[in-house]
Amino acid sequence: MLESLRPVNVLPAALAAWALALLLLAVAGLGANFGPHPDDPALAPALPRVELAETGPRLGPPSQYAEVAQRPLLIPSRRPAAVSESGDQDAPLDFSLTGVLLAGEFRAAMLQSPDGSRNERVREGELVEGTSWRLVSLEPRAAVFQGPEGERRLDLRVYDGSGDPVRSQTAAVPPPPQAEGSRRGRRAPVATSTPASEEPRPATATETGAMSEEQQVEAIRRRIEARRAQMREQSAREGQKVE
Incomplete structure (x- = not known):
């Protein structure tokens, strides 16, 4: 039988024998270190004791990291940028109210500059960016701001329908040739005579x-x-x- 084995079949046969031997050893030793729990609890082995050691905090006090805030890594000058909370005292509130958002706790006003190039969303209690005007209260169709000149009320801008370019362009479009x-x-259509009492109706576009x-x-x-x-x-x- 060994003489009939070819060199090509020797390696697969060896691998099969090795796998079979490992399977027999695994089956023979399965559960060798485990057994049923004894009926008498006193004979049961004691459970291992786990002791937890108290360790100190891994992070140091906040003062230890103050240098990180004083020298920001992503700023070329390594100095924090100065932020003005009060805004520009001389900047006027040159905006119109285009929308009011009242959704539960979220209350905000939508503002737009006269030329339409700037749109701002200001939440209640916040300052308008670049100014010292603060949104103090909101109504369904108005917003009240507090600034250097006192209180100022902006009413919601209502579209009046004027300046509709689409309507004028539609009216100016000629009929297709x-x-x-x-x-x-x-x-060619043949000319026919119509009674004098019936006037021809002009065809519409x-x-x-x-x-x-x-x-x-x-x-x-x-x-x-x-x-x-x-x-x-x-x-x-x-x-x-x-x-």
Whole structure:
């Protein structure tokens, strides 16, 4: 049997024998160090005792890290930037109130500069950035600020509908021109006489646009039919040549 083993089969056979031996050893030693708990609690082994040693705090006092705040790492000058809490005393409150947010404890006002280039969201009790005006109270349609000049009330700006560019552009759009292909596909209209009592009603821009679309569809349909007829004629000619 050993003579019939080829060199290629020797390594897999050795690995299989080694794995089988490990399996037998594992099964034979499984549970060798464990046994059922004795019925008498006095004979049970004592549980190991765990003693916890008291250790001191790992972090030092806050004064130990004061140098970190005095010399910030991410500032080139390694000095903290001065922050003014009072804001610019001379800056006026040149804003208009565009929105009021009242959602539970969250109360804020939306402000916008006259030219529309700056928008600010100020929560109740905070200063408007760059000024010394503080938002002291909010109402559903107004906000009250406290500043150097005293209290100032801003009412919510209401859109009056003036200066609507979309409406003027829509009215100035001319009706779409009649397609050239539709003029070729349709014959010229025949002039008919109308009674004197009935005056012709001028066509509106909507009717003109609808007629133009119908004429374009008709022209495209005629082109497709002409192309199909041409392809059928070509295929018939090729069939005659083959015969």
